[in-house]
Amino acid sequence: MCRTDLHLRDSEIAAGKLPVVLGHQIVARTDDGQRVGVPWLGWTDGTCRYCTSDRENLCVAARFTGRDIDGGYAELTVADERYCLPVPDELSDEQAAPLLCGGLIGYRALSFTCDANNLGLYGFGSAAHMIAQVAVYQGRAVYAFTRPGDQRTQSFAKTLGATWAGGSEDTPPEPLDAAIIFASAGELVPQALKALAPGGIVVTAGIHMTDIPSFPYDDLWHERSIRSVANLTRKDGEEFLALAPQVPIRTTISTYPLEQAEQALTDLRAGRFEGSAVIVP
Secondary structure, X not given: OOHHHHHXXXXXXXXXXXXXXXXXXXXXXXXXXXXXXXXXXXXXXXXXXXXXXXXXXXXXXXXXXXXXEOOOOOOOOOOOHHHOEEOOOOOOHHHHHHHHOHHHHHHHHHHOOOOOOEEEEEOOOHHHHHXXXXXXXXXXXXXXXXXXXXXXXXXXXXXXXXXXXXXXXXXXXXXXXXXXXXXXXXXXXHHHHHHEEXXXXXXXXXXXXXXXXXXXXXXXXXXXXXXXXXXXXXXXXXXXXXXXXXOOOOOOEEEEEHHXXXXXXXXXXXXXXXXXXXXXX
8 A cells, every 4th residue: 555545545646547446566466377566657658758768757658557557456457567577586465565666666766865875764654664774774874754753653763773763843963965755745845955965865755745835045055956756667666676685675564454445545644554554355
């Protein structure tokens, strides 16, 4: 289960068709027995200027699983085999599923931070708890930012190797070389900018975000920058799923039977669990 499912459910993101079956982090076996992962990117035209320049994530005709193509909140689903990803045998279905969107978007966002050492993660949910493990594996110092006063999630972040954890309004003990914002709150962008060292970057890693408030130019000066992440490529998926067992990434999951998918969305909205929710047959 991904927060994008919730944005679609709540009409904060428009569905490509209605009705549509949600779910875009699918692990299953095909009719011929292959174990595959079905990610958010479900189809591209392969001919546009983005597809022909290794930027298929920006294809203007792209179709997305659970938005334009019926997704995984079902007993069976249909996917284009060209966009399915091999799932390592070392990962269980429940452990692998959250990697297919939260993990993948986090991995792409992390790649935009280059060699940043002090890394801030704003919004410590499904994606952040996976990417924190990758960042620690790479030798980075992780600074986790949660809702103000959320000591439970701050403690959770520290168990995953975070150097420091605090509220989103707090100033970290060291300036950040980069920050990734996973929460859909636009007001976090100016806050993250204030925490950046010169030359630092803020990466926004969500499909949906509330409006970003205005901020003084001084907060952007000294070659600080802001950039967004859009979707993923199949190459991202192949690289990340190969890396996951090496770290190894251990996803913290709460499982729900398929008939309780609506309850799982409600619990996600309310922040009632750490890590990721997984729908099981």
